Amino acid sequence: MAALLETxxxxxxxxxxxxxxxxxxxxxxxxxxxxxxxxxxPSGSGKSTLLNLIAGxxxxxxxxxxxxxxxxxxxxxxxxxxxxxxxxxxxFQSFNLVSTMTALENVTLAMMFDDLPKAEREQRGTExxxxxxxxxxxxxxxxxxxxxxxxxxxxxxxxxxxxxxxxADEPTGNLxxxxxxxxxxxxxxxxxxxxxxxxxxxxxxxxxxxxxxxxITLMDGMVxxxxxx
Amino acid sequence: xxxxxxxxLSLRNLRQAKLRTALTTLGVSIGIASLAGMVxxxxxxxxxxxxxxxxxGVFDAITVVSPSLLGAPGAFLAGRGGLRGRGGLRGNSQSPxxxxxxxxxxxxxxxxNVREVYPNIRVPAELRFGEFSRTTMAGGVTMSSKGEGxxxxxxxxxxxxxxxxxxxxxxxxxxxxxxAQDPGGLIGKNLTLSYAARTSDGEVDxxxxxxxxxxxxxxxxxxxxxRDVAPLAIGGGPALSVIIPEGLAxxxxxxVVTNAQSLLRDVSExxxxxxxxxxxxxxxxxxxxxxxxxxxxxxxxxxxDALRGAKNAFIILDVFLSLIGSIxxxxxxxxxxxxxxxxxxxxxxxxxxxxAIGASDNDIRRIxxxxxxxxxxxxxxxxxxxxxxxxxxxxxxxxxYIRSQGGTAGTLFSLPLWLIGSAIAFSIVVSLVAGSYxxxxxxxxxxxxxxxxx
Numbered sequence: 001m002a003a004l005l006e007t008x009x010x011x012x013x014x015x016x017x018x019x020x021x022x023x024x025x026x027x028x029x030x031x032x033x034x035x036x037x038x039x040x041x042p043s044g045s046g047k048s049t050l051l052n053l054i055a056g057x058x059x060x061x062x063x064x065x066x067x068x069x070x071x072x073x074x075x076x077x078x079x080x081x082x083x084x085x086x087x088x089x090x091x092f093q094s095f096n097l098v099s100t101m102t103a104l105e106n107v108t109l110a111m112m113f114d115d116l117p118k119a120e121r122e123q124r125g126t127e128x129x130x131x132x133x134x135x136x137x138x139x140x141x142x143x144x145x146x147x148x149x150x151x152x153x154x155x156x157x158x159x160x161x162x163x164x165x166x167x168a169d170e171p172t173g174n175l176x177x178x179x180x181x182x183x184x185x186x187x188x189x190x191x192x193x194x195x196x197x198x199x200x201x202x203x204x205x206x207x208x209x210x211x212x213x214x215x216i217t218l219m220d221g222m223v224x225x226x227x228x229x
Numbered sequence: 230x231x232x233x234x235x236x237x238l239s240l241r242n243l244r245q246a247k248l249r250t251a252l253t254t255l256g257v258s259i260g261i262a263s264l265a266g267m268v269x270x271x272x273x274x275x276x277x278x279x280x281x282x283x284x285x286g287v288f289d290a291i292t293v294v295s296p297s298l299l300g301a302p303g304a305f306l307a308g309r310g311g312l313r314g315r316g317g318l319r320g321n322s323q324s325p326x327x328x329x330x331x332x333x334x335x336x337x338x339x340x341x342n343v344r345e346v347y348p349n350i351r352v353p354a355e356l357r358f359g360e361f362s363r364t365t366m367a368g369g370v371t372m373s374s375k376g377e378g379x380x381x382x383x384x385x386x387x388x389x390x391x392x393x394x395x396x397x398x399x400x401x402x403x404x405x406x407x408x409a410q411d412p413g414g415l416i417g418k419n420l421t422l423s424y425a426a427r428t429s430d431g432e433v434d435x436x437x438x439x440x441x442x443x444x445x446x447x448x449x450x451x452x453x454x455x456r457d458v459a460p461l462a463i464g465g466g467p468a469l470s471v472i473i474p475e476g477l478a479x480x481x482x483x484x485v486v487t488n489a490q491s492l493l494r495d496v497s498e499x500x501x502x503x504x505x506x507x508x509x510x511x512x513x514x515x516x517x518x519x520x521x522x523x524x525x526x527x528x529x530x531x532x533x534d535a536l537r538g539a540k541n542a543f544i545i546l547d548v549f550l551s552l553i554g555s556i557x558x559x560x561x562x563x564x565x566x567x568x569x570x571x572x573x574x575x576x577x578x579x580x581x582x583x584x585a586i587g588a589s590d591n592d593i594r595r596i597x598x599x600x601x602x603x604x605x606x607x608x609x610x611x612x613x614x615x616x617x618x619x620x621x622x623x624x625x626x627x628x629x630y631i632r633s634q635g636g637t638a639g640t641l642f643s644l645p646l647w648l649i650g651s652a653i654a655f656s657i658v659v660s661l662v663a664g665s666y667x668x669x670x671x672x673x674x675x676x677x678x679x680x681x682x683x
Contacts, residue, residue: 078589081587081588082587084585090585090586096582096585097582100241109583109586112231113230113583113588113592118234157586158586
């Protein structure tokens, strides 16, 4: 399968006062189209940093990071914005919904940045929410929704601009085990039925082995192990 | 991002913080109101003063002074209008100036843009009506003065029906001295103007020993003007309390004896005048005609220079008033900065989310700039309304005071369309400038940091 994502000797260094923090220190991985990959590792291992780089929220210090053959490190600010808008859909641990907006508005917001006309936005938003089992919840604000429901709104939003890659940063970290399973099943379904590649950041090895095709374990900013290798 | 969506987002953000938006807008309104109020006060005052000047009919008038009075327009104004010098004899000019005689009248009236030229005739006379008697100066005015300057509105009666009519107009002041209770009742009554005239046949008056006789001229009172006719308005001389038609004035002037010099005057010599009034077709030609007259050797002056000075003074006043008004606007623009910075702090996470799901820096900047300009538009509109109301109130109060002081009420505050338009435009510009720093700060937010913010 063609590589959707490819990194080569990817480094991200931060300056913290006088010391240089090597959050990522030479990571070379590749994710194929339609693959479900889990990024494992203890906190501070660099998995969130890697996810942020892939999401285009941050720029690498060194190395190559290619999506569809395009190097993110060499992209202009505008191209990077377009990458965030179209190539990837991000799902956060803390949902990160706009609290003053309804579920539907949160979903359509992403399409608004992509210049979609209002009618189309609302139709697609409604369909996405319905497919997530949130029919009738469109007008609710995040406060009026349960954690699982909020995360499903967030997943709908991540899918809004039809990305091929979903980035999930501890998506079940704030949920109980039953809801966690529901959310993971949703991601699994999207991977299997719609062929979305998923990169799941988690520290739960069970969850990783249960849902992912591959598991990559990071330690101190470097790949410690990959299974299957 | 589509413009409509940006505006939609901005408006919902503003609605989200209604109180803060309202207070900031109010702040801008007060700033705009004070600025617009100050400028409109300046404009209003200028309209008042310049308008009154223009009404007085002095700006299209040039006074040509007799060479004998040369270099002494001040003295002339101070009230030696009755003096008729003999051209050039006592003049202190270096070059001989043309005499102000009928030939000069003809010459001047031929100048381009000159509407009319007439001599300023002042004759000393005794005004009598019943028991009332007063030595006064009667002045002639032409029919063209009808509706101009002091004759714009008459307190009672009307202007002369014709140039040679045996009629007169009195100032309200002197009319009250004759009939304090009902000056208007004097209209249509005959007054007597008495003056000394040379005898036509060289006959010597038995009582005085001069060739002088007394003339009692009956003239009908046709109108009463509110104020004494100001010197400048009809070409110099002391304030006139008795006004007669120019034709009548000329015929009196031909025979009146004012002093020994005039008594000794050779009748065959062409008659000269103390001063002439030149009326130009439009105030804008005043300077040009004035320069031409100087070129011909006449001694002239107009209040054009004074007007220019007054206009400059008003420009300075306007600038000064706008500066005061701007202080409030500057303070309120800081209010905008504060509101926007607060709003960014509050919405940092939201900005992070928007960036993470694909908003560009420009999208974010525009959202905040639109928010600022909406505050600007609203603030401008409310500010104009506020300024108008306050201006009205002050206007009303000031006019009550002016009336109580015996003045004529007028519009102190004037709010022309250009001021409304530019105040709103200015409000938007100020808001955009104030909003640009917070907006670019929001646009530059690091999404990762912003998402961690709570």
